[in-house]
Amino acid sequence: SQQGEEDPQALSIQEGENATMNCSYKTSINNLQWYRQNSGRGLVHLILIRSNEREKHSGRLRVTLDTSKKSSSLLITASRAADTASYFCATSTRTDKLIFGTGTRLQVFP
Amino acid sequence: DTEVTQTPKHLVMGMTNKKSLKCEQHMGHRAMYWYKQKAKKPPELMFVYSYEKLSINESVPSRFSPECPNSSLLNLHLHALQPEDSALYLCASSHPGGLASYNEQFFGPGTRLTVL
Numbered sequence: 001s002q003q004g005e006e007d008p009q010a011l012s013i014q015e016g017e018n019a020t021m022n023c024s025y026k027t028s029i030n031n032l033q034w035y036r037q038n039s040g041r042g043l044v045h046l047i048l049i050r051s052n053e054r055e056k057h058s059g060r061l062r063v064t065l066d067t068s069k070k071s072s073s074l075l076i077t078a079s080r081a082a083d084t085a086s087y088f089c090a091t092s093t094r095t096d097k098l099i100f101g102t103g104t105r106l107q108v109f110p
Numbered sequence: 111d112t113e114v115t116q117t118p119k120h121l122v123m124g125m126t127n128k129k130s131l132k133c134e135q136h137m138g139h140r141a142m143y144w145y146k147q148k149a150k151k152p153p154e155l156m157f158v159y160s161y162e163k164l165s166i167n168e169s170v171p172s173r174f175s176p177e178c179p180n181s182s183l184l185n186l187h188l189h190a191l192q193p194e195d196s197a198l199y200l201c202a203s204s205h206p207g208g209l210a211s212y213n214e215q216f217f218g219p220g221t222r223l224t225v226l
Contacts, residue, residue, distance in 0.1 A: 033214065042114070042200060042217035043153065088152055092213055096141050096160055096206060100152035 004089055004101035012107045019076040021104040023089030024069075030092045032065055032072050035100075037086045046074075046087075079108045114218035116201050122224045125191060131221045133184040133201030142184040143215065144176060145200040153200055159184060160206045191225045198222055 004025035013019055023032070031050045035043040049056045049065045049072070056063045062075040076083055089101040114135045123129050133142065141160045145153035158166035159178040173195075175187040184201055202215040 031213075035217075040198065040220075040222070042219045043202075043215075045214045045216070048214055096158050096204075096213065097155060097166060098213070098215060099155075103150075103152050105150075 004091055004099065006087075006089060006101040006104045008104060009102070010105045010107070012109065013079055014109050015080055017079055017108075019079050019083070019106055019108070021074050021087055021106070023072045023074070023101050025072075025089075025091045025099075025101070026070065027091075027093055029067070032063075033090045033092070033098065034061075034063060034072075034074050035088045035090060037088065037103075039085075043088065076106075079106075081108050081110045084108045114201055114203055114216050116199075116218035116221050118221060119219070120222045120224075122226065123188065123191065124226050125193075127191075128187070128189045130188065131186040131199055131201075131223075133186075133203075133218055134182055135203040135216070136182055137203060137216065138181075139203035139205055139216070140181055141204045141206040141213070142178060143202040143204075144174075144184070144186050145202065147198045147200055147220070157186075188223075191223075193225050196223055196225045 004023050006023050033048045034046040037043045047058045047063050049063050060077045065072045086103045086105050088103045090098040117132045143158050144156040147153045155168050156170045157176045162178045173190045177185040198220045200220045201218040204213045204215045
């Protein structure tokens, strides 16, 4: 399969804690993106990191990319109940094609 | 307008029916996508249209027939589907990759399809 793999598959934390999820992929990429999906709904783009970038921040999100290890991580700081969702990484190898990872289901308890 | 709309939200159809899913965006994006998503799985790419031309078909069975009538609309025509085709069908749009290295995709809310 061309899919990336994410771990953990599921993560449960308390509000205020940090959540870290990891993504590994198999081929060289142009960029890597993270998306959030609330239950049974469309995906929302969170952040994009280019292959020549190592770290990027957006609000409470921090993404790192290690192209030598073909891996990325998403850190959500000071989590909130509203962060409860599934999170997918997606890699772009061809410019119009995204390949999604297996996803991490995050549950944040109030 | 930064929204991708999809109709209908829910669709139940028999295996002999013909139906269509519709997707619309007014962001000026010239790349549009259909994805299929089964429960607790990631979206799987089905088709990509770039500048209203089919550029990627991920070996999708012919019972799914995409159409891009203009730069804002994308249809997915369904015929003789199987129960295993029941899934959430997502439409997305973006700038084609050739314009920039950013190809952030904007997703619609999806159509929940049930095939009986």
